[in-house]
Amino acid sequence: MRVLRLLAVSWLFHVKQLSRSSFDCFLAICWPIFFATVAFFMFRAGGDPEALVYASLGAAVMGIWTATSVSAGSALQRERWHGTLELLVAAPTHFSLILLPLAFATSAIGVYCMATTFLWGRVLFGIEIPIEHPLLFAISIPATILSIGALGFLIAVAFARYRSSWALGSMTEYPIWLICGFLVPLTLLPDWVRPISWALAPTWGMRAIRESSTGGTPLPDVAMCLALGATYVGIGVVLTETVLRAARHKASLSLT
Amino acid sequence: MTSVRVFFVGGQITYRALFYWLTPQIYIPGLIVAPIFQILLFAYIGRSAGLESDEFYVVGNALQYSAVPCLFAMTQMIGGERYQNTLSAILVSPAHRIPLFFGRVIPVVVNGAFVAAFALAAGTLILGVDIPLSAVPGLLLVIFVAAFSCTGLGLINAALSLRIRENAVLSNVIFGFLLIFTGANIPLGELPDWMSAISEVLPFTHAIEAARELADGASLGSVAGLIGTEVLLGIAYTALGYGVLRFMEVQSRRYATLERS
Numbered sequence: 259m260r261v262l263r264l265l266a267v268s269w270l271f272h273v274k275q276l277s278r279s280s281f282d283c284f285l286a287i288c289w290p291i292f293f294a295t296v297a298f299f300m301f302r303a304g305g306d307p308e309a310l311v312y313a314s315l316g317a318a319v320m321g322i323w324t325a326t327s328v329s330a331g332s333a334l335q336r337e338r339w340h341g342t343l344e345l346l347v348a349a350p351t352h353f354s355l356i357l358l359p360l361a362f363a364t365s366a367i368g369v370y371c372m373a374t375t376f377l378w379g380r381v382l383f384g385i386e387i388p389i390e391h392p393l394l395f396a397i398s399i400p401a402t403i404l405s406i407g408a409l410g411f412l413i414a415v416a417f418a419r420y421r422s423s424w425a426l427g428s429m430t431e432y433p434i435w436l437i438c439g440f441l442v443p444l445t446l447l448p449d450w451v452r453p454i455s456w457a458l459a460p461t462w463g464m465r466a467i468r469e470s471s472t473g474g475t476p477l478p479d480v481a482m483c484l485a486l487g488a489t490y491v492g493i494g495v496v497l498t499e500t501v502l503r504a505a506r507h508k509a510s511l512s513l514t
Numbered sequence: 515m516t517s518v519r520v521f522f523v524g525g526q527i528t529y530r531a532l533f534y535w536l537t538p539q540i541y542i543p544g545l546i547v548a549p550i551f552q553i554l555l556f557a558y559i560g561r562s563a564g565l566e567s568d569e570f571y572v573v574g575n576a577l578q579y580s581a582v583p584c585l586f587a588m589t590q591m592i593g594g595e596r597y598q599n600t601l602s603a604i605l606v607s608p609a610h611r612i613p614l615f616f617g618r619v620i621p622v623v624v625n626g627a628f629v630a631a632f633a634l635a636a637g638t639l640i641l642g643v644d645i646p647l648s649a650v651p652g653l654l655l656v657i658f659v660a661a662f663s664c665t666g667l668g669l670i671n672a673a674l675s676l677r678i679r680e681n682a683v684l685s686n687v688i689f690g691f692l693l694i695f696t697g698a699n700i701p702l703g704e705l706p707d708w709m710s711a712i713s714e715v716l717p718f719t720h721a722i723e724a725a726r727e728l729a730d731g732a733s734l735g736s737v738a739g740l741i742g743t744e745v746l747l748g749i750a751y752t753a754l755g756y757g758v759l760r761f762m763e764v765q766s767r768r769y770a771t772l773e774r775s
Contacts, residue, residue: 285683292690297559299700304563422539429543432551442558 264351265359272363276329286325287371290317294375297441298383314379314387315471316440319464321371322406323434329364330410331427333357334418344511347502354498358411358491365407372399390473394480398470401480402463405487409459412490415497419505421513439464459486517613524609525617528591529625531598549579549633550640556699557641566701568641573725574698576634577660578718580626581692584661585685587625588668591618592759593675601676602772605763615759619665619752626661627654645729652734653725659741660721663748664692667717669755676762677771697722717751720744 294317301309334357337343346356379385389395413430417423436442437451438460444452455461459482466479505511557571592615595601604614631654638645645653671688675681693699695709696718702710713719724740766772 285686289686289690292693295694296556296699299694299704300556300559300563300565303701303704304565306563309563420539422537422543425540425543429547429551432548432555436551436555436558441555442562446558446562 261355264355268356268359269363269366272360273366276363276367286321286329286367287374290321290324290371291375291378293317293320293435294378295382298379298385302383310379310383310385311387311471312468313441314376314383314385315468316464317379318372318375319402319460319467320435320440321375322365322368322403323438323440323460324431325368325371326361326365326406326410327413327427327431327434328424329367329427330361330407330414331417331430332424333360333364333414335421335423338512347505347511352495352498353502354411354415354491354495357414357498358494361411361414362404362407364410365403368403368406387471388473389471391470391476394470394476395467398463398466398476398480401483401487402460402467405459405463405483405490408487408490408494412494412497415494415501418501419510419513434458434460437461457486459483459490462486517610520609521613521617523617524614525620528618529621531591531594545583545629546632548582549576549629550636552579553633553637554640557637560699567643569643569645569729570701570726571699572634572637572641572643573729574696574722576630576637577657577722577725578692578696578698579633580630580657580661581664581689581718583629584622584626584664585668585671585688586682587622588619588665589672589675589681589685591622592669592672593681596676596772605766605772611760611763612756615669615756616752619669622665622668623658623661626665627658630657630661643729646731649728649731652728652737655734656721656725656728656737656741656744659744659748660718660725663717663721663744663751666748666751666753666755669752670758671755673755673758673762676759676766692716692718695719715747717744717747720747 294313297313297317298310301313334343337346347353349356376387380387413427414423417426420426434440437444437447437455438458439455440460444455444461447455462479462483466476466483468474469476469479502511553572553575556575557568560566560568560571595604607614634653634657637643667688671681671685674684678684695705695713695716697705697713698718702713702719705713720740721744724737724744727737727740728734
């Protein structure tokens, strides 16, 4: 119960904090909209209305990854700047329980972008999103957000020893957009890319959202998405131990 | 002589100071890897939409991505002085403002041109785009001109950062507008008329068009008009940026807003 309370309170705290940041919040909304606008113009010029729906759903999920990649990538560096990293690591609570709600909060901020992108597409480009399975659509979205948050958690831990972790997080933005099939069908990518796409939870989250929108069977995709998300959390917890042990051993936590 | 020294030495020192934070750990992911993936993303979207050839997106995005170093570095080289607590010392100095500010422009242009040239070369090789070797000198000229005109816009952005705290947000927003309006990915004919009209006065639009024609085998002379327009736009933006900088300097003295952040 204490753990659940910690996760919930921390998540709410970080959502409030990120919502106050013009960089994290305003940019998480605006940045993918620029790319969505370009994609809408390109697909509209292509003359296929179904492609516009495809692009609109993909562009909406792009925002979740944008909100997560930079913020989660730089989460530990931000704590360093605030001077709170050592205190958090020294706290009796396992550090991964502190980092996990932060990562989920960054992906939750992407909901702003998701809503704005749907609205943007509807008002300016007349894109109507069909939702054939509203309940499954409503399940697919939080599943995708959770799994993207889990990937953000893994990135936050993996980049813990880098001062410029935000740049590495930012670097993952375009590749994930591309290889998870947000705007481009995976069949267009080279064969060797597909196994990488399958190992990434956003791929399955995106499929689940599209399947529930177009009347397919999204539940296997939701299950795959959540399973991969849980795997990322498991790897992240183990990695946290390793990273913190190394940081303590070399006295390099603060990277000063 | 002092002005020449301020122009060259001052510009060089400020550029080196920029690399206090623009380390290889930031430069490689942000300015080497990211533009390649931007090219790939839009080339594949283009294939999916069945719109234009890979060459269209390689050239457009390689040039447009130089907006990142030009906008961010220019802003950082002036607005960043505030974070280092050196801005007031610079503005209280008797140095002429033209060499002081313009000396900072040159390294940014060179860096922006390098980023665009690297992205163009990498994108061409990865996607197997065929650009004739005879087009390379002309393309390099166009890349420099594009970086210059965007750095002019960066100077305006830098001036605004004397009053706006979140200059990184502003730089990203400008980058986003350039992505939509300059024809880097959307053929200008597909844009509504009012957007096409705006694109005519933005950096990159003419340079991208010239670069595409050169890549298709056109002679340098045949795109001289486009290059000339881009140069004129660059001069106009640089002059406007200088004017805004001086205005902001006066305003910051009058209202004591220099250390506002």
